[in-house]
Amino acid sequence: MEATTKKKPVKVLPKNARSKKSIDSKTMMGLVYDGPGKIALKIIPKPTVVKPTDALVKILKTTICGTDLGILHGKTPTCKPGTTLGHEGVGVIMEVGTAVRNFKPGDHVIISCITSDGTCEYCKKQMYAHCEDGGWILGHLINGTQAEYVRIPHADNSLYPIPAGADEEALVMLSDILPTGHEIGVINGQVKPGDTIAIIGAGPIGMSALLTAQFYSPAKIYMVDLDENRLKMAKKFGATDTINSGKEDAAKKIMAETKDGVDVAIEAVGAPATFDICQLIVRPGGHIANIGVHGKSVDLQIQNLWIRNITITMGLVNTNTTAMLLKTVSSGKIAPKKLITHHFKLKEILKAYEVFGNAGKEKAMKVIIEP
């Protein structure tokens, strides 16, 4: 539906050629998906305000998500070649449509990865992920944030004001991963004070679940991953126990150390093997909160689990806790900045993709891309 803005011809950016002069005000740099395996930094048309509810935002900081790698690897056929990628970032508002009431040019904002029209049946239930005129469209169905500018539809409901004096870099984590870990992992999993929980996967999403789980004071937090460096990081971020599942049988160890298993098992990878660990360690009455994006089905051991009174949840982030998270960041309850390991300029974004795509080797967690 938003295809018109994507169909305009794009020019490949000549090496080192870019300067402020070389680009007139109608174009900008952006990272464009060119089909499976192909992305390129190009000079593309600068977006404009199209609808009365739009805002035009100049990107101050953006980042790369695992989902972007998924698109690059051809796993997201709904994303058409020619789309500018990216659904995270903070920026400054340049222009707003006539119906935008909450923002004005000059306002600094967090861009939500989820666009919400605020009026459909799903939005009225706070299920913005399923907005009938939004949801996850940025850097997927419409052009995204890995560019100099981005058009944000339904701006009043899809942007969050940044309080004066805030550390904007930290707030990039509020576009997607922090609310995702919090809503789909921690809230869906119903983490409570005194609980024993396990998080399977110590990538950015698992780490976000780790940080936000601590809002609710679980007594014991197992972190399971194959990467020693990430497990070390998890310890620093508050995990009480770490297990390298490449070296020991995580499920066996957890079952041996707990009474009947864990209260909450959070899946933060998106693979059958990690989902299986969750199935093996959830205690009667417990929760499996799936955050991982799965590419194939999993074998649900319902012949064992039916009698255990468990709950399995899954979902796309609604970003309905973003305002709450902003308050916890502002008051110092959580420091999402520590997830950031690397910084790049927008012109170096292909290198940023390389580093983020080899996160283990590069010891990368989240990377920041700046103009």
Add this chain to the structure above:
Amino acid sequence: MEATTKKKPVKVLPKNARSKKSIDSKTMMGLVYDGPGKIALKIIPKPTVVKPTDALVKILKTTICGTDLGILHGKTPTCKPGTTLGHEGVGVIMEVGTAVRNFKPGDHVIISCITSDGTCEYCKKQMYAHCEDGGWILGHLINGTQAEYVRIPHADNSLYPIPAGADEEALVMLSDILPTGHEIGVINGQVKPGDTIAIIGAGPIGMSALLTAQFYSPAKIYMVDLDENRLKMAKKFGATDTINSGKEDAAKKIMAETKDGVDVAIEAVGAPATFDICQLIVRPGGHIANIGVHGKSVDLQIQNLWIRNITITMGLVNTNTTAMLLKTVSSGKIAPKKLITHHFKLKEILKAYEVFGNAGKEKAMKVIIEP
């Protein structure tokens, strides 16, 4: 642990030989599981109060459950040969242990299928199904209710008083199927006023979900089954729409008739095919509430469902809504008696098993067994 009462020798009941005189006060009739495929009505030792928290109950009415057929067919290896079957019924208290405070001889009671000690970690969370000294043990790990008498451990927490003047036959449905349909189907599924729901399976459990779902005023209730007679019955019990899944594609029809699928899909069979229907029809933000007892794993289509913000629940009944259900029966909000299609004497119980085991042909739903 309760094996001592089961190891005593049993005598096979001579045909037509039983009379009040022929059995001394130390023995009684009971339906005994003799290993896969074998059950027999026998003269067995009459139970006694063993622990201070026990009650001895004379059975007034009992019934047969699908789970009993499961044991008969060898699907429940934890049930040892020699066990008297049955976990449902109403009766009158003959004797209580010294620590029983809530009941006295002469009291008429509903026997809960779940035994609860009331003091363990799980009982304190109202998760009686996982009681550390109880749970589903009647007619499974200890002798059950398909007999003249039964010993009920932890009587104070495992029996419910029958109000004077109540129709006791109807209350047999409160031992197991009505709370099961209500708790594991309707409450776990979070049925709300105005909802569109689907119940897959119109057996006694599906019918219990159908009856109790109406406590919460859903707007539309689909009932799906292969048996025309049961679907007709479901219509009478309040289903607004019925689908014979042997004749049409239930999932396709439901998706065509609803906006995005159903708010709640209740699985009341316990098979991959019926679970699959649930996976296909649940709308974003919806619930799959599994009640069925599964014998094998199911293929969870998490590659499609992860993004749909759905919740899947499963479990054994806690019977923590039995008191609530009793109030709704007493006030006429629900008439569980209509689930009863057949009556037998205890000495005819083998015939009752035959009828219940051929429920489709016999047009049977629940059968009552009386002394």
Add this chain to the structure above:
Amino acid sequence: MEATTKKKPVKVLPKNARSKKSIDSKTMMGLVYDGPGKIALKIIPKPTVVKPTDALVKILKTTICGTDLGILHGKTPTCKPGTTLGHEGVGVIMEVGTAVRNFKPGDHVIISCITSDGTCEYCKKQMYAHCEDGGWILGHLINGTQAEYVRIPHADNSLYPIPAGADEEALVMLSDILPTGHEIGVINGQVKPGDTIAIIGAGPIGMSALLTAQFYSPAKIYMVDLDENRLKMAKKFGATDTINSGKEDAAKKIMAETKDGVDVAIEAVGAPATFDICQLIVRPGGHIANIGVHGKSVDLQIQNLWIRNITITMGLVNTNTTAMLLKTVSSGKIAPKKLITHHFKLKEILKAYEVFGNAGKEKAMKVIIEP
């Protein structure tokens, strides 16, 4: 803020003078509040679409609320003289602003008594009553529905589409009283199957609580009022027990007939005496759900209640269950039409106020006003 539309001069309607010809397209009839004790049907300017989010609605049916009488009696100083009264009604859309996406001219709609911008902090929590650019403004801070036309701000979030074939008269009850009884009485009170509840006050709001409480299948519903006719009506609407508090001590009777009092006491009057009944009859762990609009403080017996683990709620309707209620009306779960006792033409609206203002004598519940 919306005062400009109210300051225009109005002409008093000459007796019987009105005809289609006598009013040009820029004016219309409307019931105008002229200060304490004074209302008049006048020829006033017809509203227009002012903001891009507005809709202009032609009123098909409206009604009078107790709150309108409150304004008339000078109890609502925030309502300025010159305001057209009325916050309920169904109508047809004549024109929409450029940012309205969900409605188009010709659509039939329910007008919500609460205006919601859908983007402020409160709207994002579904607390539309406290919308920062809305809330209860219709017929209060801006001109209302007791007129031929009304301007509805934030139309996308403040109107509900009427399904084809619906009985529109019944749906007038969904503008205010049905959601009010449901949300502030029944949902806040957490009515559950099997509960014993009491509703103090059998006026339109109490009756709405009575009708919607039955969504959740309470076992016993006491209805308390001074008016025998209303109590008779309540019996027909589903009350299991009625008490004329002018003839007997309602609290005493309820305490004598229940174990420890009621699970939920719903106050639907707004006076110290009726709040006191609630305080006397709520059982340990129970709820007092206040719906009544109070003019003075009440003496909370916290010296007795602090130990009883009770919850007291109060509030203005959010109308966040209107869509749910619409489904229950459409499916026949509830028939709000039976609340309607009288019909009037708009030109007879002063007579309608008289009848509604003498509801006891006139045996009036809700009155419908039509063009």
Add this chain to the structure above:
Amino acid sequence: MEATTKKKPVKVLPKNARSKKSIDSKTMMGLVYDGPGKIALKIIPKPTVVKPTDALVKILKTTICGTDLGILHGKTPTCKPGTTLGHEGVGVIMEVGTAVRNFKPGDHVIISCITSDGTCEYCKKQMYAHCEDGGWILGHLINGTQAEYVRIPHADNSLYPIPAGADEEALVMLSDILPTGHEIGVINGQVKPGDTIAIIGAGPIGMSALLTAQFYSPAKIYMVDLDENRLKMAKKFGATDTINSGKEDAAKKIMAETKDGVDVAIEAVGAPATFDICQLIVRPGGHIANIGVHGKSVDLQIQNLWIRNITITMGLVNTNTTAMLLKTVSSGKIAPKKLITHHFKLKEILKAYEVFGNAGKEKAMKVIIEP
């Protein structure tokens, strides 16, 4: 009902006369309430196991509660002269009745201030405060813990096992004040991450609310009291802002500093003036959680509050979070020991009462009494 154990004659303890020899095994020291204004340390009969569900516990550490002062000051007429006071403590089990299954002699236990039979209607809802054969009876209706030994009825449900190696002194805080602050203040108030909350009263209960509120990561915690020393202590315990309500208008200050008031106002005093502060500062949609024990009614400003969609809760602790709290103490999430300011021997208990009764002057919070 338990009066027999209280009617036995007691001997006044001769000054300095007590030694291990001087008391035969049938007597012990205990602090006895002798009517308004009178308490005395006496030699009284040592309790015994009376019912099969009883345990006899030797007290290792106990404490004094504000409620004990209330009894002393004649505010609790249900407590009869002759009763040994005290409802808090840790101890070691000396003997158990025949029906006690969870404990054996030698076990170290936390004594819950609430006795729960685990089988009545209220216990089955986890409302142990209203247990039909328990509730708050210790040191109130039956002899309590300010003695060398205490009889604990319904031991299986009224004691909690102390994990090996735990700091038992800290766990005395789990008998009453920590669960009270947590359940009646924090959980009833629904404190959430990012919330702004206010606690009125910085005594032991207010401090317990302060400590346990932090389980849920509120962004801002106001603590209001008249005592500078307590406010200083509150700052150390995690309050972000303190207000001396003797020096400034707390409500005015809070309303000036917050947008619309606080999300949660916790009343931890029990007086009209402190309840009034709560009424003035609660924001729309917010909660007033009353913990204070009130001696008279309060003037509820419902004429202002009805429209604000607020919830008021109150109650006696159920101690249904004691097990959860024990896990948080064991894992170091909370350090209740810091509430302890003074230590006394049992023979000095009258001095302990004096210090605790002059808490302000003595800078006392909780005092520990040891044998």
